[in-house]
Amino acid sequence: MPLLVMKFGGTSVGDIARIENAAKKVQAEVARGYDVIVIVSAMSGKTNELVGWVEGTSKLYDAREYDAVVSSGENVTAGLMALRLQEMGIPARSWQGWQVPINTTSAHGSARFISIPRENLDAKFAEGFKVAVVAGFQGISAEGRITTLGRGGSDTTAVAFAAAFGAERCDIYTDVDGVYTTDPRISPKARKLDRIAFEEMLELASLGAKVLQTRSVELAMRYKVKLRVLSSFEDTDETSGTLVCDEEDIVESKVVSGVAYSRDEAKMTLIAVADRPGVASAIFGPLAEAGVNVDMIVQNISEQAAGHSGNTTDMTFSVPINQVERARKAMEAARAAGIVSYSDLVEDTEVAKVSVVGIGMRSQVGVAAKTFAALAAENVNIKVIATSEIKISVLIDRKYLELAVQALHDAFELDKA
Amino acid sequence: MPLLVMKFGGTSVGDIARIENAAKKVQAEVARGYDVIVIVSAMSGKTNELVGWVEGTSKLYDAREYDAVVSSGENVTAGLMALRLQEMGIPARSWQGWQVPINTTSAHGSARFISIPRENLDAKFAEGFKVAVVAGFQGISAEGRITTLGRGGSDTTAVAFAAAFGAERCDIYTDVDGVYTTDPRISPKARKLDRIAFEEMLELASLGAKVLQTRSVELAMRYKVKLRVLSSFEDTDETSGTLVCDEEDIVESKVVSGVAYSRDEAKMTLIAVADRPGVASAIFGPLAEAGVNVDMIVQNISEQAAGHSGNTTDMTFSVPINQVERARKAMEAARAAGIVSYSDLVEDTEVAKVSVVGIGMRSQVGVAAKTFAALAAENVNIKVIATSEIKISVLIDRKYLELAVQALHDAFELDKA
Known part of the structure; x- marks a missing residue:
């Protein structure tokens, strides 16, 4: 019997009526002849309520107890x-994590899958059961304690089951009807994509398009699980939503698939850093230890330009805006400890990041030039540039964010299929 | 290390502040040198919310799924x-039922204990853990499904752990400070009892004194677990509350320990029932099948008195008022099927039950006479009488309920220690 995995997020099971609505979508797939594994999140708001209770009870909480509490919403x-x-x-x-069992590491709060044995669910399907409803986001450790996978973990659960059971597809039902060329709230010309490559989705997910959790896309890419994002609030059929798939399954791909953005960025620059071997690790080691997520990094050899004396450099990096203080303290501590020396730390908390993503860039030149030209035409000043094989990201003043996204969307004609 | 079981009900863990308050009571016992097994209920209101969702989702719900859902509050x-x-x-x-494991029957929604192996908890106590917090009300079946014990099941869990682990005592923390001679809302003279025998508590529990769940008292009596009821909202020490214990541990017992009542009773009388062998089972069999909880039963041979022709009898019984319709339908169906014959079914839904309870009755005569005299002195007419070894119950007009309780409380001088 062909098998599908269907995952419903918190808003899709937010109350009894929505659960009924989701169940109808499962019913339709069963009618089409599928056995179905359904992965469910907690009702929207419930996990936050549980987390609030844990944090209200204990400041430095035991992650094992945290997991025991917050996993209950999915059950x-x-x-x-x-x-x-x-x-x-x-x-x-229904199946709770320990009943399947979903074996994970003991890293409570951010556990990783070890194995999902098929025996128990397969036996039930063989008995004539059509649907296994599995609580997402959770598993069991070798010590027999309940684990959770971290935020967005239910997407990852869905992909892991699709891989373990050789599912034909993994459908992620959510409150949007697919992946768009950009955020429709910023550009009314945003267009829903029928297909997108795993690599592109990964860049978009990590760039702030909150449709799919990054880890779930990585897992899908590794196990070649066809992932579909579609709306649980609209009528859907086999052609609905956006299919995230291997790039070989995308017949005609455009050079650029989408424009992503991240609003809450900050730029930090260390001025006149003593430039010696190991200076980068002397800076970014302490930041990593402090839990700062450094994104873009640019190093300028600038002793002449800035009039520095001796062999120094300026080091610029971007961090989420709510980590600026943590980053500054880490740097000041590193300077006080003699690990790094710099004359000044300049912060710019009025920046945003805009990124152009597309697997076509690999074979097509001129994407960067076109990106910079489009921004220049709108007088948007670029503060930092970072590129990967399939992505060009720029840091700009936050006030130009909407303008920049729209300009790039137009420049690459993303509104046209 | 001596061991205590402490159980906290839903109001005692109703929010974060109350959980903290309950934890302080556990801390005090640990300071006194005890290892402690804490049994917790769900936060008050949570189980009802979960039950509401189940009933809103499925009218004829699968009890296994019901259990999987409603057990989450205790976790x-x-x-x-x-x-x-x-x-x-x-x-x-913390320990969930399946982690201990608490092995039960597969009777979902009303499971019974099979065994509570000590190995896992004992190993943790041996490691230096002072407290095992166990989710009440739940267990695991041989099939690996989550079971629940039915309403009030957390009391039963507490007693079962006290028996399995040889606890010195099982303390039930609740929103009242003990067991009273009668309901203080009805009689201001009601007095808290320091001790009460298991048998008396059983009669009081089943008669509507909602302090302890009947099954938990039965279990405590069978395993001779000392049970203490005390308030989680007051300062308590080793002498607080009411100890429910073996009658041998009660130094000087009074003839009567308490006056219980049940307000919502109904009296049903089948007139001119054909009196032949097996007629009682012909009546009460169908009632039991219909799920009617018949309490008092009186049969009058009354052909002369009521002017009946032939060999007939009147059969009177009491049921909870909300089961009257179900009982009537069961009787009408039995009559239509030729299982029983009667001329009329008379219902009186304006009655209440008052009961005098005391182990001293076994050796003391005149308690019944004193009971009837006290009611007669207040002109309270008795409609049905039923007695057991340690209890006299009467059915009276509901409007006299408070009067009757107060009169009996006075007659047996229950306000005096």
Whole structure:
């Protein structure tokens, strides 16, 4: 029997009526002849409520107890979904992580999968059960404790089950109807993509397009799981949403697939850093230890230009705006400890990042030039540039964010299929 | 190390502040040198919310899924309690039913204990853990599914752990400070009892004194677990609350310990029932099948008195008022099927039950006479009488309920220690 994995996020199972609506989508796939593994999140708001209780109870909480508490939201929706499917006459049962079992590492709060043995679920499918409803986001450690996978973990659970059970596809039902060329709230010309390559989706996910969790895309890419993003609030069929797939499955790809952005960035520059071998690790080691997520890094040999004396350099990097203070303290501590020397630390918290993403860049030249030209035509000053094989990112003044996204969307004609 | 079981009900763990308050009571016992097994209920209101969702999802719900859903509330409080204790510096961890494991029958929604192996918890106590926080109300079946014990199941969990681990005592923390001679809302003279025998508590629990769940008292009596009821909202010490214990541990017992009542009763009388062998089972069999909880039963041979022709009898019984319709339908169906014959079914839904309970009745005569005299002195008419070895119950007009309770409380001088 062909098998599908269907994942419903928190808003898609936010109340009894929405669970019923999601169950109807499962029913439709069963009617098409599929066995289905349904992965559910907690009702929207529930996990936050549970996290709030944990944090209200204990400041430095035991991550094992945190996991035992916050995993309960998914158990509730798994049971309710199984009940709703039964009510529709579909043989179904719920599975908590330890019942499957979903074996994970003991890294509580951010556990990783070790194995998902198929025996128990396969036996139930063989008995005639059509649907296994699995609580997302959780697993069990070798010590028999409940683990969780971290935020967005239910997407990852869905992909892991699709890989383990050789599912034909993994459908991620959410509150948007697919992946767009850019954020429709910024550009009314944004167009839904029918297909997008894993690599592109990864860049978009990590750049702030909050449709899919990065780890789930990585996992899907590694195991070649066809991932589909579609809306749980609209009528859907086999052609709905956006398919995230191997680039070989994309018949005609454009050079650029989308324009992503990240609003809450900050630029930090260390002035006149003593330039010697190992200086980069002397800076970014302490930042990593402090839990700062450094994104773009640019180093300028600038002793002449800035009039520095001796062998110094300026080091610029970007961090999420809410980590600026943490980053500054880490740098000041490193300077005080003699690990790094610099004359000044300049912060610019009024910046945003805009990125152009597309696998076509690999074979096509001139994308960078076109990007810079489009921004120059709108008088948008570029503060930092970073590139990868399939991405060009620029840091600009935040006030130009919408303008820059629209200009790039137009320049690459993303509104046209 | 001596061991205590401490159980906290839903109101006692109703929010973060109350969990902290309960944790302080655990801390005090640890300071006295005890290892402690804490049994927690769900936060008050949570189980009802979960039950509401189940019933809203599926009318004829699968009890296995019901259990998977409603058991989650206890898992949350178990984790939070463990976190709070850790925050106080006490080595503690939470245990869900399947982790202990608490082995039960597969009777989902009303499962019974099979075994509670000590190995896992004992190993943790041996490692230096002082407190095991166990989610009440739940267990695991041989099939690996989550089970629940039915309403009030956390009391039963507490007693079962006290029996399995040879606890010195099982303390039930609740929103009242003990067991009273009668309901203080009805009689201001009601007095808290220091001790009460298991048998008396059983009669009081089943008669509507909602302090302890009947099954937990039965279990405590069978395994001779000393059970203490005390308030989680007051300062308590080793002498607080009411100890429910073996009657041998009660030094000087009074003839009567308490006056219980049940307000929502109904009296049903089948008139001119054909009196032949097996007629009682012909009546009460169908009632039991319909799920009617018949309490008192009186049969009058009344052909002369009521002017009946032939060999007939009147059969009177009492049921909870909300089961009257179900009982009537069961009787009408039995009559239509020729299982039983009667001329009329008379219902009186304006009655209440008052009961006098005391182990001293076994050796003391005249309690019944004193009971009837006290009611007669207040002109309270008795409609049905039923007695057991340690109890006299009467059915009276509901409007006299308060009057009757007060009169009996006075007659047996229950306000005096």
